[in-house]
Each structure stands twice: as C-alpha cells, then as structure tokens.
Amino acid sequence: MKDNLQIAIDGPAGAGKSTIAKGIAHRLGIFYVDTGAMYRAITYKAMSINIPLDQEEAIVELAWKCDIVLDHTEARKIHCDGQDITEAIRTPEVSRNVSIIAAYAGVRERLVDLQRREAQRGSVVMDGRDIGTYVLPEADLKIFLTATAEERARRRWLELQKTSKQISFAEVKRDMQMRDQTDQQREVSPLVPAADAIILDTTGLSVEEIIERIISLINN
DSSP states (O other): OOTTOEEEEEOOTTSSHHHHHHHHHHHHTOEEEEHHHHHHHHHHHHHHTTOOTTOHHHHHHHHHHOOEEEOOSTTOOEEETTEEOTTGGGSHHHHHHHHHHHTOHHHHHHHHHHHHHHHTTSSEEEEESSIIIIISTTOSEEEEEEOOHHHHHHHHHHHHHTSSOOOOHHHHHHHHHHHHHHHHHOSSSOSOOOTTOEEEEOTTOOHHHHHHHHHHHHHO
16 A cells, blocks of 8 residues: 555545544545544534534634644544544534535635644545545545435434434434535535546445445556
8 A cells, every 4th residue: 555645535524424434534544534524623612612603703712713723543532622622513403514614715625624734644534525626636546425315314314313413304314404405515526527537336235335346446
C-alpha cells in the first residue's frame, strides 16, 4: 500500500458511507475521517445554544470558533469544545437540519480546511458528499455509493431503532428525501459523483461484500 493513500467515499444519506469507510479503515489500518460528523457537530452546537439555523452569519462565526476533535482510535469519538457529542449528533433532529448548515459556504470553508489537515496526517479514508469533487480532488480512489431511496431509508430507520429515539419509517424516508433534494440543489459543492469516481450501488449487498469490492479496487 502506498504512503499517504487517500480514499474518497461519497454518496447520499443512508448509502452506507460511514459503515463502509470505517470497515475499510480497519482493514487497511488507516485513519477514518467522518466529515459528516463535523457538520453534525456544528448543527448540534447551534441547536444546543439556540442559534436560529437560518442565521447564516452567526452559524459561520460559530463554526470558526468551535474546536472539533476527531478520535482516530477504535472508539471514534467526536468532541466539540471539550464535550463528547458522539451520540448527541445522531438524533433525527440533527439529521433533519444538518443540510441547512452544510449549505453555508463559510461553514464548508472552515470544515474543508480541517478535513484537509486530517488528510495530511497520513493515509486516510474519508467519507462525505463532496470528498472526491472538492475536499480531496486528487484522491487515489474515489467511490460514489448509492442505493434505492427505500433501502437507504430502511437502513437509517434500523439504525435509529437501536437508540432511544422513536421515529416511524415514513418519517425517516421523508426526511431523507428532503435531505437528498437539499444536498443535490445547494450552490456550494452539490452532491454529484466526481467525474472519475466508481459508482457502486449497494442495494442488496452486505457490508462485507461492499468492503471486499472496494479493497479489490485498491489492490488492482
């Protein structure tokens, strides 16, 4: 494996990006950078201190002040201003609002800077919505994961059932469709595959099958 290997994994909500990226990082023994967690951190922070999410200037100012730290151990904790928010950022309320925050150019500027710094620490697998197109345009391998809307909503709903948050499948699917629309239509770094990305439909595939396919691409 080459030094400073960069693997970019993009795709819509529920496509399995984080799960797959974590699996690849574990198999290869490299850093996993959860960029979505960074945007969730800003969203959670704004909501927790009652900053209206439509106040772009205030949100951008908050993003530049926040100290976001990713834990690269197996625990994969995320801290914001010294607080462990690993579980707090995964609520339906944060999921419902994170696309609003991610659309702000100033927030993206701040977080992309942090993400690129992470990539300088050594070999990384990074997942998000604009990694291959914007954050790491020179990545060695670019994967765009996708799946049917029904499959993606089912995965997210099952994930939420493991928590104390009670939400119906219909609500999860509606929220996901709204997020897809926001991500695809935003002016700054919209959700699109990089021109040189390999598109992989994960519908009906197990996590291990997807990881094996991507590992084989790295080894070829």
